[in-house]
Amino acid sequence: MAFAGEARGAKRAKHTTAEQFQGFHQLLSQARPACQEAARLAPDDPSPWGAQISIALGLGWSHEDFRSLWTEIVARDPHHYGAHLAALQYWCAKWRGSKELMFGFAEEAAAAAPPGSLLPVLRLYAAFEHEH
Numbered sequence: 001m002a003f004a005g006e007a008r009g010a011k012r013a014k015h016t017t018a019e020q021f022q023g024f025h026q027l028l029s030q031a032r033p034a035c036q037e038a039a040r041l042a043p044d045d046p047s048p049w050g051a052q053i054s055i056a057l058g059l060g061w062s063h064e065d066f067r068s069l070w071t072e073i074v075a076r077d078p079h080h081y082g083a084h085l086a087a088l089q090y091w092c093a094k095w096r097g098s099k100e101l102m103f104g105f106a107e108e109a110a111a112a113a114p115p116g117s118l119l120p121v122l123r124l125y126a127a128f129e130h131e132h
Contacts, residue, residue: 028058039072046076050083057086057095066090081118084109088122092129102126 032055038048049072056066066087073083091097091105106122113119 028055031055044076046073046080046083049073049076050080050086053083053086053090057090060096063096066096079113079117079119084119084122085125088125088129092126094129099130102129 032052035048035052035055038051039045042048049069052069055061056069061069070087073080073087077083088102088106089095091102093099093102097105103123103126106126109122110120
């Protein structure tokens with residue numbers, strides 16, 4: 001998926017060419033089968049599922065499809081910090097969500113976090129995301 005990011009470039013969408021977007025989408029589409037194969041080989045590992053969050057962002061997955069992915073992630077590790085942090089981006093307004101969805105996601109994760117978890121910091125990330 002790093003190759004997809006390189007193909008797209010780091011500039012804002014309005015400064016990204018159609019060719020860059022085409023390469024980005026093509027590489028993300030090719031990454032999904034690799035993630036699915038990794039998930040098949042390591043069925044209890046949340047990592048192949050969490051890696052698909054970047055694919056969901058880049059390809060614009062629907063909320064329904066993202067929730068299905070999220071179900072797979074939390075079934076394997078309900079408090080996976082990296083997955084939660086990446087998912088917060090999906091739910092923010094600049095990607096596929098809204099202010100309400102982002103803050104709701106952060107609050108739900110923080111409320112369900114076990115003692116000592118870093119998940120409550122998602123509230124801070126949400127506040128920062130909202131301000132920028």
